[in-house]
Amino acid sequence: MKSVLVFSICIMFASLASVNAEECLDYGVEARWSYILEGQPGFVHCPLKVDPLSYNVTWSENGSTVHVTAERQSRIYRDGSMLRFVPARLGDSGYYSCVVWNSTGCFKRRVKVIVFKNHEGLCYNTTARFSSIESAKADVKVVCADLTDYVDGNTEQIQWYKECEPVKFGSSKFVAVGINLIIHNVTKADAGNYTCELPYNYDGKPFNLSRTKEVIVKVIKEQKLPVIIYPKNDSVEAELGSQVNLACNVAYSGKGGNIAFWWSINDMFAEDYDRNRVLTDEPFPTTSEDGTSLITRYLNISEVKKEDYETKFVCNLQTGIGATKYVLLKRPVPNFQGSLIAIFVALALVIVITILTYKLFKIDIVLWHRQNFLYRTSKEDGKIYDAYVMFPKSRNKESVYPTDTFVLKVLPEVLERQCGYKLFIFGRDELPGEAIADVIDETMNQSRRLIIVVTGIQSSDDFFEDAFEQQIALYDALVSNKVKAILIELEKIVDYTNMPESIKYIKQKQGVIKWRGEFTDRSLLPNTRFWKNVRYRMPPAQRFSSRRLDFQVGTFSTPHIIKVT
Template structure:
């Protein structure tokens, strides 16, 4: 049974992942949730899902992944409505949690950070994580125990109050507790300090206790300054058609509460837009440590339409100064990412094909290039011959190849100049001097090999030694090895021949001594020409269809 369910589970996982990828991502909510280790905490979804037109559902995921939070209310961590409940929270619960809201046509997600902390040693609170209650000096002030409504009915709950972790005598005339408020009478600077409220409640037949730590301080009334709009600053914002958008107006002020409005074309937006597509939220207020206040008010678009572009949406503060700032919506810039990806894929593909083609047709490409007008000819390198031909003597096939085929193809048709020992030396010349001088005047050394029998070995040891010394030791001349017959055993070959074969390989003659074997366009002659230097004159008409001009 479990094996039958496994493919189904994989399918559901894929569908969930695919669906999640289509969600519009709103990043991380700037407002974090905090909880003391061992105490319960509820986290509500930070998204404004109430503005969605159709039925929707809220789903929570752990760490922004596809691990869905359990809906089992008996589980320590479970989802209940739009809340995640931790009963209780633990240190390793510190994590990002993703709230995803979906209906049949719409999906948005946002991360919420939970930080679970330990109380400072010997204290009932953590100094780094406290609610602030900063009041200006007056006869009486009220401290609120925040965020209890999701846990208890504050009108019926019994809330205990502490100062510096010591219980307060709520029966004295100094304090008055009502619901989730603690009122301090005749407030002085001595009343400053860390206050803690604590309440117990029952959930799933288990009792839990939650507490809130409040840093209460008194301040002198600050000087009243004109309100300042900190955002927007006459911004231009790119937004996609059909997407959700929330515009925030943030105002820094002191003194009395300010009134923030959003307008377009001198008309309030809630009057201009009659439908529910554009909604103006209620303002929110917060107190800063320096005594100033922050007021924010959001203008939410459930769906951006064409009519919203290139309009100035003004945020305005009703005050004597009357500051004003605007946001203009525009279409996003063209996204070239897809084009660039396709371009680089094609570029890589073309590069790979080019490398393969060059490797396969390398010889033809080089020969074609040499026959072009881009190759410099008549190079003055002091050389007389294009190649010195070395071969065993006194076999018919060897003489036919060396004395007839090589001169016919390389000299007559392709314009090379060869020195063939046994054909080009003059009678009476000193052999040692002739070989040394001729090899030094050649650009290549061509060694034609027969089989390994004793009668076909290189006969002239002196000639061989000079040539090998010149090619391998002084590195003046490049060597081309040609096998006239297939040689399977190089045991009896000189060490120099073995080294050259191992280093650069050989070219094997597979043809017959016929008319067709005289064509320089066969693979054998192409490979020989590839290893030969470029001719010093133009190729003959038979070699590469170019007019003959031999040096």
Template sequence: MGQALNIDLHSDSKYTPEYLADMELSHPPKETLRLPMTPVLKQTFLRNMETPYSVTAIPSKLESRYRTVPCKESCLECGVHYEATISSEGQPVFMDCPFCVQTHDNDHGYNFTWYKNDSTTSFSMERHARVYSDGRMIKFVPARLEDSGFYDCIARNSVNCSKKSVHLIIYKNDDGLCYNKEQSYLQTLYAPNDKVVCTGISYFKDKNVKIKWYKDCKPLNDSRFQTIEFNLVATNLTVDDKGFYTCEISFEYDGKIYNISNTINMTVKVIIPEPSPVIINPTNGSIEAELGSNFSLPCNVSCRWCDVNWWINYTLPELYSSRYIKGGDYIDTILQDGTRIRTKYLRNTDVKKEDYDQIFICLAKTSKMATRVYVSLKPPDTILRRCLIGIFTVFGLVIILTEVMYKIFKIEIVLCYRKYCLPLTYKGVSDGKLYDGYVIYPKSNKPIMAHMNIFVLKMMPEVLEKQCGYKLFIFGRDELPGEAKANLIDEIIKQSRRVLIILIKKEAGNLFDDGFEQDVALYNALIHNKDKVILIEAENIKDYTSMPESIKYIKEKRGAIRWTGDVTDRALSANTKFWKNVRYQMPPIPSSQGEMLLRVKPYKM
């Protein structure tokens, strides 16, 4: 300690003569003075530099062991940082120096000094030390139980100086556990979806580290939990998911791998949605009220808690008219099952005509939902009005019932009318037609042609000609030899009231294998007389795409009658469903019946 310091005592010297005089030196101060080391260290280090000056010259050998101590008394005291740093023993701890918000914006140009509690000795800056100051941070590599306590950080530049304390808590894990229950962080998650935040490791957020999660010290393997950055995102949470969740990261520091972990004591809350209020009565509609009367209309609402009010065109009743009395407070009724029924009355002392034109609204609302009912007033129904309503109601029902019955029994009704009523009104005026129906059917070598010939040449004449009195022209039966086919078709169609075309499936080639389809006269006649054409399917034909355009057109407009292929004696009755459909589309009066109406005996239905 025999070394001395050279102190510059020029006009700008940091050590004034008065200051040196306080040191009780035996020599008067001069421009250059050599002072013993012991008094200088005593005045500058132990007394914490009571003046705002510092030593300007320190031997280089002392720089590594001692640092210039800032003046604590002249710094702004900022108290203790609101958040303590908590870690378990054996883990590295990197503690940041928090700035005073009022004085600092960033750490540019600041020097940082760390002390423990009220110690006057600052921490070393040597990296090899277990605890050392590294710029703005103080690092414990690793931390021990005895490191717990308060640490003072002094930040100083040429203008400002502030001091703030940080609380460090180093704990020991509970026996047999990877955490300490008392030192765990508390977090409450809300079902069904929320996230667990790994707290206390903000220093590592920008580092390339991986995080692992444990529940009750066991690896967390649940697909409902996904790690996103430093958060544990959870879906479909239940109250059974509560527990101690530990987040652990591993990182390398000075060539050694360290693990840092923190534990969160997580609880789960299930928020039960507030039920929507239910208006029991009234319901949407109208209510009778006599002119000049007074009425009281309750609005009954079932709810846990709700606000119930009446409105008239979105105006409070008492503000709308003085005839409406303020409803007053609610009337609450608690049922045996605990249900609350809240009632609010709408009262009117004198019903006027203008009240019948208003919309009355019962509005029930909670903090998140609302329900409303719309009601109007109407005069009471009179006996005459009720009778008129009943008559028109019955009349409407009769019309609807008649229409339904007609659609169901249309064919029977029409045939019955033709049998009993039409002959009485028939005037006997001829339309000049020779035939009631012109029958065209295909001719081919298909197996169905055997049934086809029976149907066309036997059954149709038996039913339509003999039983019903229609006169048919069947091609292949009634034409004369040598007649021109095209001219004959066109002429016969013109002389016929209906054209009956028997259809079979068209598998290949023409529809009519004997060349009928190629007759242009047939197509012209079908298009110009589409209302007279009756299509009869001899087979179940589902696809008409290969049919002639004229056939497809008529099928789309008028449909077709399906023959079941029955050739038994029962099928020869005109009262079967098939023959009724054919007769329905045939002329109302057969030509033979029109010529000899008085001499022809009507056939049976």
């Protein structure tokens, strides 16, 4: 009887085993696909959670009624509820059905298996990799995933690669812990594909297991509480009666719609301070030049009054800890800068005008100063004469201005009679019988100036009749520097080509005074331009007379032009 019961049970199980899988309750395709690298072992679990003591499990390739063998020597075989590929090949890709059944029911679910190859030149395939998004500045753990069915606890031989290049350990940046790679203080440069590789033995056959994970690093803006960036507890100058607009700027991140801030004055809302002249605007968002998000609220004061000075206008921000910043109104500090600039500009103009005036009217200024401040020639210098007059004897009988007339009549009349100078004119002032050389030497040493009168076109040989007088006078004027020379051109056209080098030198260094007048009362007044130039180069006079000229020369009478024959 007992043997009959056992036989019946075996017949029942055999009949259930032969049940067509199409008759089982089908749960469809498992959402998670199984990826296996070609040439590596791959283990696929049955997605149906069953008690192996109560159920039987079979595997079959999709569309086939042949069950996968349970023989361990086969490359693909069933091991309990697990389907093993040792190793996997590209042709193994497809759908595999896991059927679970017992005496009361039958269930089926399919699994998609994809066997892939790495991209050429790479140690991974971008379609078969894990991925994670990490935050910058954090520590990241990269897991060598899906090794639970393979690792026996010995993970010391795991090798790590970044973009297929070995990870450089030895610094605090990368640390290997078990099946994990720790990356400290992740930055954008740490983003990339990390591949782990582990040697694996299966039934004495050596294999390499590899997994790749893409690490994406994102810089996440730090969420900060709103903060008042203006005002900054400082002061603003405002004129009494002026209009002032004060801005409260709050910087924030994210949406600014829930930021509450307001103006207050003397511990009351700004709107309650003085409604007639103090108003606040509604807050509105803006953006600063550096891209910071701002929200701004203005306080408008239409007219500043005395009570507003030294009053705190406070911007209040309602945050987790609260925040207040204020601004003070102050009277403007007197600005002396404009006045100082005006003073310096005026002073500069005065200096420039003074310099230009002095350059233009230097002669008149010096002569006026001498006359009004009673400058007198010092007698302590031992000089007797104010000037020694040197002139050539006129050989041009047709000259408009005879040299003798100018030297013997005009010079004495203006410089001696009207201006108070004392001249020594050779041919007029020497005593009869005196030696010429002695007279010239003595009078030159007793004179303060040397007046040289030139006229017409003359040569070096006939410039002076007395060559000895010329040598002594010019030596004292140029070499010994005992006396200053005054060069006067008597005629309008004077050619210096054939003049002595000494005369040319005086003209180049000290210039020349040109007589351009006629022998009339007007031209013989000491305040004319010509005589001012002569007087300027002469030493201060002992006396000065402003009386008009009252004399006749030859056959003329003032104010007619003098004609000398």
